[in-house]
Amino acid sequence: MRTRFQQFIVDSDTRQLLRDGSEIHLSTKAFDLLCVLLARRPNVVGKEELLRQIWPTSYVAEANLNVLVGEVRRALGDSAQSSQFIRTIHGVGYAFSGSAVDIENVSPAGAADRTRFFLIGSDRTFVLTRGENIIGRDPSCNIWLDDPDVSRRHACVRIDTAGRTAVLDDLGSTNGTLLGRSRVKAETPLTDGDVIRVGPVELKFRDGSEGTQETRRIRRKTR
Numbered sequence: 001m002r003t004r005f006q007q008f009i010v011d012s013d014t015r016q017l018l019r020d021g022s023e024i025h026l027s028t029k030a031f032d033l034l035c036v037l038l039a040r041r042p043n044v045v046g047k048e049e050l051l052r053q054i055w056p057t058s059y060v061a062e063a064n065l066n067v068l069v070g071e072v073r074r075a076l077g078d079s080a081q082s083s084q085f086i087r088t089i090h091g092v093g094y095a096f097s098g099s100a101v102d103i104e105n106v107s108p109a110g111a112a113d114r115t116r117f118f119l120i121g122s123d124r125t126f127v128l129t130r131g132e133n134i135i136g137r138d139p140s141c142n143i144w145l146d147d148p149d150v151s152r153r154h155a156c157v158r159i160d161t162a163g164r165t166a167v168l169d170d171l172g173s174t175n176g177t178l179l180g181r182s183r184v185k186a187e188t189p190l191t192d193g194d195v196i197r198v199g200p201v202e203l204k205f206r207d208g209s210e211g212t213q214e215t216r217r218i219r220r221k222t223r
Contacts, residue, residue: 005100021127030071041096099140116208149199166190175199
């Protein structure tokens with residue numbers, strides 16, 4: 001299972017929780033809990049069932065489950081008071097309440113042929129995946145930009161199913177999308193180094209394919 005929600009990706013095969021491409025540590029049991037809730041979303045999973053799945057050969061107190069839920073919430077920047085992802089159903093169990101999508105896993109045999117695309121902002125890097133990568137102010141967007149001048153669903157970067165090409169499209173935004181100095185009016189191909197402006201926010205598109213960009217040689221002064 002490989003699932004994406006907001007800026008997070010959970011990969012059950014590699015047992016990784018990623019935020020904007022960077023790994024976030026979770027204990028083994030906390031990761032298991034997150035995977036169970038994602039697999040059963042949006043349904044509620046009862047506490048007894050969670051205890052059986054996470055500790056199949058041991059009897060543990062319910063308090064241990066509460067500790068794991070707290071660990072997952074801290075990793076996701078979530079809280080019981082204003083939950084975005086893990087919802088508590090008192091006396092029953094827990095449910096994953098965020099907007100999430102399952103995404104295609106790339107097999108190890110095809111990893112060498114995979115093209116990796118990124119959007120680089122002023123303070124973070126967004127990993128783009130195959131299909132639609134929605135940019136906007138809505139927290140459910142793949143590239144979440146918390147700026148009042150960005151539309152809720154502002155623009156989209158689409159990666160083809162082969163993972164080789166990327167195009168940019170505006171989604172009828174209020175303040176428009178610029179590629180360089182040109183306003184985007186239809187799907188426009190992206191190339192490495194293109195600068196995208198979404199409202200006031202600037203993002204640089206990078207094609208991380210092997211060999212896309214050569215290392216620049218530093219010229220040293222000779223005495």
